[in-house]
Amino acid sequence: MIFLKSVRPAIAAVGLITAGPPKDLNITDPTSIQSVAKTLAAGTMEYYHGTETQFVDLEQPYYWWECGAMMGAMLDYSHYVGDKSYDKLISTALLAQVGPKFDYMLPSHFGQEGNDDQAFWGFAVMSAAERNFPQPNTSIPGWLEMAENIFNSISGRWNTTACGGGVAWQIFPSNPNTMDYKNTVSNGGLFQIAARLARATGNQTYVDWANKIWDWTESVKFIDEQGIVLDGGSSRENCATPNGVSFSYSTGIYLYGAAVMADVTKDAKWTTRVNTLMGGAKTFFTPFENATNIMYEHACEQHDVCNVDMRSFKGYLSRFMYASTLYVPEILPTVNELLGTSAKHAAQACTGGVNGTTCGQKWYVGGFDGTVGLGEEMCALETIQGLLVGSSKPPLKGDDIKTVRTFA
Ligand SMILES: *[C@@H]1O[C@H](CO)[C@@H](O)[C@H](O)[C@H]1NC(C)=O
Ligand SMILES: *[C@@H]1O[C@H](CO)[C@@H](O)[C@H](O)[C@H]1NC(C)=O
Ligand SMILES: *[C@@H]1O[C@H](CO)[C@@H](O)[C@H](O)[C@H]1NC(C)=O
Ligand SMILES: *[C@@H]1O[C@H](CO)[C@@H](O)[C@H](O)[C@H]1NC(C)=O
Ligand SMILES: *[C@@H]1O[C@H](CO)[C@@H](O)[C@H](O)[C@H]1NC(C)=O
Ligand SMILES: *[C@@H]1O[C@H](CO)[C@@H](O)[C@H](O)[C@H]1NC(C)=O
Secondary structure (H helix, E strand, O other), X not given: OOOHHHHHHHOOOOOXXXXXXXXXXXOOOHHHHHHHHHHHHHHHHOOOOOOOOOOOOOOOOOOHHHHXXXXXXXXXXXXXXXXXXXXXXXXXXXXXXXXXXXXXXXXHHOOOOEHHHHHXXXXXXXXXXXXXXXXXXXXXXXXXXXXXXXXXXXXXXXXXXXXXXXXXXXXXXOOOOOOOEEEHHHHHHHHHHHHHHHHHHOOHHHHHHHHHHHHHHHHOOOEXXXXXXXXXXXXXXXXXXXXXXXXXXXXHHHHHHHHHHHHHHOOHHHHHHHHHHHXXXXXOEOOOHHHOOOEOOOOOXXXXXXXXXXXXXXXXXXXXXXXXXXXXXXXXXXXXXXXXXXXXXXXXXXXXXXXXXXXXXXXXXXXXXXXXXXXXXXXXXXXXXXXHHXXXXXXXXXXXXXXXXXXX
């Protein structure tokens, strides 16, 4: 077992990182992690055709939300690996999506945008705020203010008519997915953003909301005693019979929100919740006896029914498990064991394509399985770059958060 905090000293300076083949990953060598992450970041960015001055939507079949997820992954790449070469491109992409009210409600996506989509851009904007990531457009608000706008936009849709509360999955009644479903990724997204804003600003309103959303999620049994986060339930039946399916990312989203709340409140109940959610997180590892501690998406992966969205979910569980260790260090040994093993196997799955560096989907098959896509690249990227979380600067808060206008 490795302890990531101990890898602190050896991060190479910017520019010195050379891209290396994932198959050579050594999870105890920070230079090796940086080098593999650089290859995977390039593999991820092959799916994005924007530039430092021009945003371009992802091509089909990738939805708008996944671009927000991608920018969040790339912000972590910049922060953990120390390679700033994509920073301007990331900033341009985030700024192109602010919308007229600077809350990531985009007229071009009206009709389709869901609360979870807005939340995924919100995670990225929040990370930008917590790291003083440059926001060069002086005529619009800084990242933190925009994250607050996103919070106010989503929380304004809290609806107590059914299920005693919660926001619906969708925002627009015209969406074919209807307004009847309340899901954990939307409510968990709001919960995590509230928790991070509570820490960043010290404003009690966000603490109160984080408590309210958690309590509501438990009240409708979307989180059970084992820390399993279910996908959601129908408001037509008052959320009485939750949909039994559980996805890795919903667990990750609540886990990190709870870890941030443990830091904000210093109340042991949040640490207990983090530990319970870690129990739920463990269900996404060890698909077979011959694949101990390897992550998989159990709702779909073994049966080859993961859709394009689902093929990216493991990455967010990794992202938020790593981030949670900064606030609740007692989970570090477990996270290291689960994600260290998964990182090794993810690297062995990134051996396809013409360059022998393209990632597959199933990390438990002992190699590349032939399934390729943006989700596959991002899952490996997040699981491998996160190994460096212990040597990164923790998220800023309070007066340390400033709107920086220029790139270094
Ligand atoms: C992995 O990296 C560690 C730390 O740099 C080193 O001690 C070890 O020998 C490396 N393992 C291999 C197989 O190269
Ligand atoms: C594969 O290699 C070619 C030639 O070096 C390079 O242009 C391309 O970006 C690489 N693709 C990936 C996904 O790394
Ligand atoms: C700054 O943002 C505003 C509002 O979104 C936009 O109209 C303007 O073009 C942006 N300026 C630059 C330099 O990108
Ligand atoms: C709240 O939810 C109910 C159904 O549960 C719906 O009929 C109503 O339109 C919703 N209210 C708002 C403001 O969206
Ligand atoms: C706290 O946050 C809420 C929600 O964004 C906002 O309405 C309120 O003005 C904030 N309070 C302070 C003291 O900044
Ligand atoms: C592990 O076991 C599963 C199920 O029996 C099998 O499909 C898979 O190929 C095995 N993996 C390896 C690497 O042997």
